[in-house]
Amino acid sequence: MTRYLVEFSLERDRARTVEIVSIQETYGSFSIEFIDDRIAVISGSWEPIRRCAFVNYIGQIVGEAGSLQSFSADLPPGRFYVRYRDIDGNAPLSEAAIGDLLNARGRVSFEHPDYVVRVVHHGIFYVTVVVHERDKRQFMERKAPRRPFFSPVSMDPKYARFLVNTAHVRENEVILDPFCGTGGILIEAALMGIKVIGNDISLSMAVGARTNLKHFHIDSFQVYSMDISQLQLSRIDGIATDMPYGRNSYASEDLETLYERSFRKFHEMLKPHGYAAFVVSDSSLIELARPYFRIIYDVPVYQHRSLTRHFITALRND
16 A cells, blocks of 8 residues: 655644544544654555645655665656755755765756655655645635734634644535634635535624635635524534634623533534534633533643643534
8 A cells, every 4th residue: 555754844732643633533544654743654545634734745655764875666757856854853965965866867857847756854764756745825825814804813724724624524514613703714624625604693703704705715605693502503514613712792601601502502513423623712611511522632732921722622422
């Protein structure tokens, strides 16, 4: 079975590994042979991993070796160029020298390559042919200040996508964000081919979410404006949401009451064995979900000195 090297981005939390494990659980089309906070080695289909927010490169492994001098596998026909990453920082090599070791003379082309060889040193040397490189500009283009409707409390697009991926929802299935705000989570889900339903008790937020979705050429969506208790939905495939924390819309209700009835409503709306992925700023509030959900992952993400947010993956109790 074909094997691939997955290179993670440089965030310093567990989101990178939890995300790819969640994708594996969702699709079951690949197995994870090795994983740490820098790379993963998988076998099977790499296609679902292109959804990941925290994956920069995926490369088909054509060889592994303790030293490049002992590398013996053949590269595919065609022209290429070499890129090198020394994760461990103890094997300094120039890309030209690596090309010589790979017998690249006469085959190097930077202008019209047939493929890119990416060599990664992490314990051993992995020689790979790149099959996927994340376009880093896309997340920048979807950051809150670049949307037509802006709110300063909007989630970073990378973490919005991570939240969607931990909700264990595939393409053409339905995801709900019952506290959708300006629609950042809905945008990431829709761009992955997931059917989206949003809701926010604030009419201005709901209208803003619709505006933002249309700005990114997303035309198929439903966005409501009502209290969560009024939503008439059932057998939703997954929920991904940033729980309210001190928003004016809920000023008349304490957070404990709001969260308890919200988790109960999540349970009511989800399909059996469905997942809710949600974010809280006070970890003690996670306990309110336990009568309705089994907590699978709790990923703390540092924001600033006085705030750490908890990204929770929870499986519906059936």
